[in-house]
Amino acid sequence: MDITHYMADVGRQAREASRAIARSETGRRNRALEATAEALNRSRAALADANRQDLEDGRANGLDEAMLDRLALTDARIDAMIAGLHQVAELPDPVGGITDLAYRPSGIQVGRMRMPLGVIGIIYESRPNVTVDAASLCLKSGNATILRGGSEAMRSNQAIAACLRDGLAEAGLPNTAVQVIETRDRAAVGELITMPEFVDVIVPRGGKGLIERISQNATVPVIKHLDGVCHVYIDSHADPEKALDVAVNSKTQRYGTCNTMETLLVDSEIADDMLPLLADRFAAHEVELRGCERTRAILTGISAAEAGDWDEEYLAPVLAVRVVDGLDEAMAHIERHSSRHTESIITENLTRARRFLKEVDSSSVMVNASTRFADGSEYGLGAEIGISTDKLHARGPVGLEGLTSQKYVVFGDGHVRG
């Protein structure tokens, strides 16, 4: 198979389909989502069969248990995909809305109309459910999609793609609006990220290594999500109960997520009181603490944080703890070590809360709330395609709006410029 030729065909078909999707009625796109849900439900046997083959190959190829678990398409996961499709169908349509329409002194009327981006390329790793989740958000927002999943999930993804094609066809939409790449050849990714004539944006979903590799080589813009080194700062004016609850929840509610706290900063004025209380609570969750020298002077039993700990995304029950002298030192630490994902201050002091909110340059900045809230559904976006750590276009959780942009619309009555 000539990969360049194949990918150009896929790209050309996606570009063509994107026009039909962009101008399709909301109801038709929703119908395609509902019909895909029905097709998935009808195709449980075929899905199970394809997935069984992927799992067998995976075992033969020595995939570890964690990867095999991510790859597995259980009935519960199919139910979740179906529920997700219904949920996306129920979200409001972001496409075509006109805002800020106003008359200008010249007499023309100027506004902004929200439009799909066009063709979105999604590159992801082993979970086959991403195929449906990503495709449904792109379709709802009027975009065509080219999906490239992990090669170990190839058969499962193709079985899901067949359901998406059925759904599109049933709604009278071109079934090339969602294409799943049919080759295991890695060169396909290289082509996908360098076809700006056919692809408007790439959304990589996976580990940091994958995303960095794609960002470095792409000539198509990338909406990317790198790591989440998130901080909670307990200010001297914090309410101790709130501080304990938020710090513990930020770390322990889930360990493997990007919005989990990785470093806790505690003001020196309250460190003597707070650190032992925190240590007790974390001990109950079996979280390993790694402290700075001042922390270890209070919590004598814990191990020392090395220089690298302050930049580490543990994704595990491990927490770096540092004592700082006030807000400025806390913000300086965050400025230096944060990945600009999410930071939270715990304080009852209005002035400090206002400074933290304004001056901390992260995609989510919080006061007296758990970092775990940094999430598209908690923020009311309905669903998210990822959390952007970029500053341009979309910052933080990216929902349907992040898959669109605004063009200007102008109404005149024969107006000319003088």
Next chain:
Amino acid sequence: MDITHYMADVGRQAREASRAIARSETGRRNRALEATAEALNRSRAALADANRQDLEDGRANGLDEAMLDRLALTDARIDAMIAGLHQVAELPDPVGGITDLAYRPSGIQVGRMRMPLGVIGIIYESRPNVTVDAASLCLKSGNATILRGGSEAMRSNQAIAACLRDGLAEAGLPNTAVQVIETRDRAAVGELITMPEFVDVIVPRGGKGLIERISQNATVPVIKHLDGVCHVYIDSHADPEKALDVAVNSKTQRYGTCNTMETLLVDSEIADDMLPLLADRFAAHEVELRGCERTRAILTGISAAEAGDWDEEYLAPVLAVRVVDGLDEAMAHIERHSSRHTESIITENLTRARRFLKEVDSSSVMVNASTRFADGSEYGLGAEIGISTDKLHARGPVGLEGLTSQKYVVFGDGHVRG
């Protein structure tokens, strides 16, 4: 001079200054703009002197008259820079505004706060006034700026930079918030566009060649403005007077601008009536028409449009004219040949206007208005740093808002995720 080392220093200083600018009060940034205007006014002699040397060198190096004219810093142009600074000072501050603040079912309150992008790199050609225009918009929107002008304007740009530094210092802001690169070495541009750790976005201003070169080599995101191949489509239901006025204004109000019409599409149903009237009006402006075969069957005297004419940005009194069979053929032509800058339909038919507005995928889409309106000040943005032909982040005229993005802010009262 070690360029890599020099540029890293410039970058590091800009990054540091960007924090002070981002958290500075509106009044202080406005004061810096006003004080820069005063410094320019005081420094007319020094500016004239620096510019005289640039012009002498330019003549000695064989610059043509058009380039020398762009390079010249006349008193009127200094007045315009001063007026521009006052105007930007009077614009509302985009930074820090919180929108969409709402309670979520969990009890947290979520909103979006508009923030500066950080450090903006501007790469431009000979006009020294860009130094002030670009720096003032970046400063107002809370960003630090690194400017790289044409080497032929080096002394003029440095003289202007001194005024900007004076203005910043007088307002108590770090004078490294605006830096003009002090070397003619072209390697400086290569460094500037590949320092994502210090620069958040590049805005190139200049010819298509410059912008393409930068886009291809940059690892920092680029807000770019490529060409403007703009169309006016005269529908069969057009009001003939409006059609004539808008078509003539779109072409002749200025020839060298990106929002000037380059191709006129006329519906075949009205071509017999409209084309001779249009030809008369364009003849009065000495605009050369280049027609398709059907156009030349009606306007027998004009020359033939070659295949390349439909993709040409003439920037001159030349116009390509094509007869099309209805709206679909007009939109297909635009889809194929437009640079997605600005297109206008002339029609009294509501259904066709609605289709054109929704389906044409350009940064500005108009009904019964001259393409020449596609401009930041006509749209009410106050001033613009350029017109983006990208789809992500900013589309169309880019004002202060395009130099910012939104982060999420979350207020809780000890809220944790369940």
